[in-house]
Amino acid sequence: MNSDTLVASLVIAGLLALLIALIIQLMLRGWRRRAERQAELIGTLPEIPGQVGPATITTAGIYVGCTMAPAWSQRITVGDVGYRSKAVLTRHHEGILVQRTGAQPIWIPAESISGIRTEHVVAGKVAARDGILAIRWRLPSGVKIDTGFRANNRDEYKGWLQSWPEGVAK
Secondary structure (H helix, E strand, O other): OOHHHHHHHHHHHHHHHHHHHHHHHHHHHHHHHHHHHHHHHHOOOOOOOOOOOOOOEEEEEEEEEEEEOOOOOOEOOOOOOOOOEEEEEEEEOOEEEEEEOOOOOEEEEHHHEEEEEEEOEEOOEEOOOOOEEEEEEEOOOOOEEEEEEEEOOHHHHHHHHHHOOOOOOO
16 A cells, blocks of 8 residues: 555544544533423433332343333433443332332332333334333423333233233323
């Protein structure tokens, strides 16, 4: 390779690196701005009660994220709610606990839940037909959201769907 070709290659590589850095910066700025807009709507998440009854169903898998209901693509980015992580979903008489790895747990009070169903897409995560368990519930601020969870064993969804009288989201 001659020196002119080397210089041209280095210039192109440098410009490409700057372009990639700019795109990443713009994506992060968009994520932060969305979180700022949603913060007022979302408010604070419900606190985990001091005592909860025994778990009736426990399922391991991936917490997919939360979206504004019914828009499956409008991901909630406030705090650490927008980050996917390994999680364990447990059903208690008082509600549902999403214990996430590396993030704060999410408590979904039973009286806030309007339905549990399966979906093929939530928060931009696409799964096989009915591969994501979606829980629709109302935040203390009054906003309805969907929380998505992809179980390691999808056969466990049947127990979740039967555990709630409503069965299907309203």
